[in-house]
Every structure is written in C-alpha cells, then in structure tokens.
Amino acid sequence: MAENIVDEFNAYRSRMNDRILADNNKLVKRIFNLDTNAYMPGALDVRTKELLGLVASAVLRCDDCVKYHLEQCHKAGLSGEEVTEALGIATLVGGTIVVPHLRRAYEFWDALEEKTS
Amino acid sequence: MAENIVDEFNAYRSRMNDRILADNNKLVKRIFNLDTNAYMPGALDVRTKELLGLVASAVLRCDDCVKYHLEQCHKAGLSGEEVTEALGIATLVGGTIVVPHLRRAYEFWDALEEKTS
C-alpha cells in the first residue's frame, strides 16, 4: 500500500504535466523548462540542490513539491538522516505550521524506501 | 467523471456556506457580503475582476478559491487561452510552488468545459 502513494502521486503529476504542456502557453512551458535545468549540477551538486528544493518546498508548505523533491533526493542517494535533518531546519525556520507537512513527508519518504527495498 | 469534481466542489461549498451563514457571526456575514459585491462591474468589468480574483487565489495557492474563480471566469465567457495566460502570470510571480495548483486548475477548467459542452 505504501507503494501506492508514490505511484499515485507520479501518475497524476505526469498526466497533468502532459496536459499543461499540450497547451500552447509559452510562459508556463518556459517555467517548466527552467525547473528542469535549475537542479542540474553547477557550482552546487545535485544533492545539495535537491535539498534546497526540498527545504524551499517545506517552508512554503507545498505537499506535492515536497513529495517531488523527496523522490529526487531519494534518487540522488541522500540518506534518510540527511533528508530529515534538512526537514528539521525547515520546521525550525517555518514553524510548527510545517509539522502537518512533516507528517506527510515522513509518510512519503517511508513509501519511497519501501518501494525500493 | 470530469463533471463530478465541479459538482462535488459546489455542493460542499454551498452546504458549508449555508452552515456558516446560519451562524450569528456578523463579521463573517459582512465579509461574505463584501465578497459578492467586490466582483460586480465598476471601474473594471466583471471579466477583469474575475481574472484578478483568479490570479490572487493562485499566487496565494488556495485551490478552492482558484476553482471558484475558474467557474466565475467560465461563466463570464473568458476563453481557456485568456484564463491560462493569467495563470501563467500567477506561476511566474508566485514561482514553481504554484505548479501543483496549476495542475489542479487545468483539471478543473477541463471539467468545466466538458460539463457545458
């Protein structure tokens, strides 16, 4: 079942991203394109960048963005300890209002771990 | 099925608005009243005002508010191209954190279109 929240998230995300990109909206297409490039290696490596994306998403309290970056962190080989330490900083900076998102983040991370174990 | 997300949204919204208004909370009642008047034609026409409500809702990342204004935009005769151009500006100003809300906005707009086609 844990696997499902990952697959479900990705299926909806893919389907609607395709729908959006099928539209002739240049501005949105270019933002999507920037988004892909922004997390490529540069002065900072992918692991650091994904943690930055994760913390930005967490303090802005966007569950779907958190899920996306959790999956990218997982793919980049970050450990649970590294990821939760980053989420701890997000909770301190963003306040206890972040806690419900932390619950969902842990649940999603566990599902990612189970899926690949 | 697409029809359902519109009807479901409206049913819950109506039911709970009635519940709130049944309460003797003058402040909330007056805010609801202001909300109705604010989008009436004035120096700006209804179409412009609804786009303003839509973009404000999108950058503040309130899915239900986005849905409400999408339906009002649809009723006011705004085209998909106009609405998505406004949502593009919201995504640029509000950042990629708006993207998950954009996915749900497109899904709701498509449901509105299907419902009336």
Next chain:
Amino acid sequence: MAENIVDEFNAYRSRMNDRILADNNKLVKRIFNLDTNAYMPGALDVRTKELLGLVASAVLRCDDCVKYHLEQCHKAGLSGEEVTEALGIATLVGGTIVVPHLRRAYEFWDALEEKTS
C-alpha cells in the same frame, strides 16, 4: 459520520507523530516538546493561548493545525460563539482566502460537538 473526521484526523496525527518521534531527530523532537509547553498556563490562560494557536493556524491557512486547535479549544471549554468570533478575526486579517478553511473549520467543530453530545 461526523464523528469520523475527528477520529480519522487524530488517528493519522498520532500515528505519524509517533513515527517522527521514533526517528533520532533532536531538532524536531525539541520543537515538538516546545509545542507542548507553549500552550500551558502562564501569564495567559489556556483558553486564550488556544485561541491564539487557532487564529495563527487559520491565517496561515493550515487545516490540520486549525483542527488540532479546535479540538484543544473544545477541550478547554470554549463556546462555539467564542471560537467562531476568533475565526472571524482570522478571516478579516487573513482575507477571503481564509474562507475555504473556515468551511472546513466549521465542519470539524460541528463534528466535535456531535461527538460529545
């Protein structure tokens, strides 16, 4: 059925809080600890503090935080009139963007009332 949204909320919240606290994340543990202490009686009494937590949660538009503080307000013996007056101030300060959260807050409060009636 109304009882369910309270029980469902509390079950998920408990389960995931346990999961988070099982983790060896000192920062998060200490934030959880602060959170428990912050609402204890001090210069301000529990009722006032819970209303402060409720209004902070409402203007920051965190449904789960609103639900948690609604339950604490209910336990502290605050009346529906006191709670909705506080939520009215939150809606004025936070704007109509708070309204969808107000709908869910009323629904949850009604479920709390039913559960204990």
Next chain:
Amino acid sequence: MAENIVDEFNAYRSRMNDRILADNNKLVKRIFNLDTNAYMPGALDVRTKELLGLVASAVLRCDDCVKYHLEQCHKAGLSGEEVTEALGIATLVGGTIVVPHLRRAYEFWDALEEKTS
C-alpha cells in the same frame, strides 16, 4: 527618541488612512469599517481580541500591523508579560522567520512603555 517611532508610525498611518478614505473606494471603506468593529467587545473581550490581532499580524509578518496591535494591547492594559507570551506563541507557530519581527516588536513595545512612563 524611543517616543519617536510610535509617533512617526501613527502620523504616517493617520495621514495615509485619511488619504485612502478620501478616495471613493466603497470596498476599501467597508473593509476599514469592519476592521474597527471586529475588535469591539463581543463573545470575547477586547484584550483577547487584540492579542488575536497581534498574533495574526506576527505570524503573517506584518510589522505595521504588529505595531498597531501592540499599541491597542497597551491601551487595553495588557502587561508586557502577556504580550510577549503571545508573541512567543507566534514565533513558535510561525518559525524563526518571525524573529526579526520580534526584534522590532520589542523595540516598539519599549517605546510605548517609555512614552507613557
């Protein structure tokens, strides 16, 4: 000198509020009117309501709104201990991002105290 930050704040606030109200903008006028009424005694007393306004302003990180409610709290006879306890809750809920606003809040509160001592 401490007196100045209070007087300066109030002078600008009064001058620009007059400017706004001189304008024929019904919606804004009615929002100003609601704002005056919302903090009058009701199910909750003025002291509690002003603390709610203060905490809402602090977590939304609006310095001017914090200053305004600090002055109202001061007028309503709330003690420094009560006010800073409320601000502590705001800092916990809103996170360390609230801390710079806390610095300015303490400075303004001290100026209010000095002015009336």
Next chain:
Amino acid sequence: MAENIVDEFNAYRSRMNDRILADNNKLVKRIFNLDTNAYMPGALDVRTKELLGLVASAVLRCDDCVKYHLEQCHKAGLSGEEVTEALGIATLVGGTIVVPHLRRAYEFWDALEEKTS
C-alpha cells in the same frame, strides 16, 4: 518631494538589476527575461496583465513589486479609479494585512501622478 520616492525606487532597482545581470547566473537571467515577456500583449492586453501583476504583488505583500506594477499601470494609461479598484480586490482577498501596503501603494501612485502632472 513626491517625485523622489519614484526616482529613488527606480534608481535602486536599475542599479541592482544591472548588478544581478552582470553576474553569470543563467537561471536568474532567464527568469528576468521571462518577466519582461510575460507582460507583453497576448490573449490578454497589457492593461489587464499589469493589473494582474499588481494584484498578485499586493496579496503577496511585496511593496517593491507593487511599486513596479503601479508604474507600469500608470504608463499603460490605467486610471486611478481602475487601479484602486484592483487594489480593493487585493485587500479583500488578502485581508487587512494588506492595508499597510495599500497605504504605501496610494502614496506611490500619488507620486506618479504628481511627477507627470
């Protein structure tokens, strides 16, 4: 003197934008570029787009962004009545927390009017 707040704003903005663009930061450069294109005529005209940018900036409570879009609205020939009606919607959606920004917006608009009178 009213002229000064416009000139001062523009001088700092220009100087620091030049500084940022002198840097070899492709991502930021491309965001700046998107920003220029986003407000060009498309399905929506420039006037509508500038009002959207203004309202998005106001509800997100960014004074500098509000100032920038006020100047663009002024250049696009929007009347004070149209602009303040849009700001009224922003205040309703964003709440009284927007009011301090409304004060600064009126002040800046008046400075723009004086400068060109």
Next chain:
Amino acid sequence: MAENIVDEFNAYRSRMNDRILADNNKLVKRIFNLDTNAYMPGALDVRTKELLGLVASAVLRCDDCVKYHLEQCHKAGLSGEEVTEALGIATLVGGTIVVPHLRRAYEFWDALEEKTS
C-alpha cells in the same frame, strides 16, 4: 559605505537579541537556543545547512534572515557562485516576488565581500 550595511545590521540585531533574551520568556529563549544548534554540523555539514537556511529565508522573503544567513555562508567559506546559485533556485521556487529581496541580497553580499577584502 558598503561596510556600513553589514555593521548596521549586526549592531541592531545584537542589541535587540540581547533585549529579548533579557526578558524572562522561556519559549523564545529556547527557540533562540534551537536556532543556534540547528546549523551545527550533523548528517549535513555547516555549508549545506547555511545554504538551506538561506534558501528558506529567501523564499519566505525575510530580508533580515537572508542577511544573517549570507553572513554565515560567507564565514563558512561558500563562494559567491555557490550562494547566487542557491538564490537562483529560491527565485525559481518562490517566483519573481523574490526578486526585490534578491537585489538586497546581492547588495549585502557585495558589502560582505568588500568588508573582508
């Protein structure tokens, strides 16, 4: 002159932090304490943690928090290229609403560089 914005920021920050800590507010004191510990080396190193603090501050658009973390990044030996790459991600995630804060961040970073050159 560039040196001044750093010194001025630090002087006010120190003075008001001392003022706050002189107060007998346990909750705030403990939050300050957590804040000090959170950025110490753990699963993640100081450089990564400071970048996380910087990006969290930037997307939440807190100038003072950005300044503080810029100074910590500078002390931790992060290069201008690394810091501005992180700020680029913040601007993408947080949107163009972050741009005015980016201007002030560049200005502060330049002042830090000048001060130590």
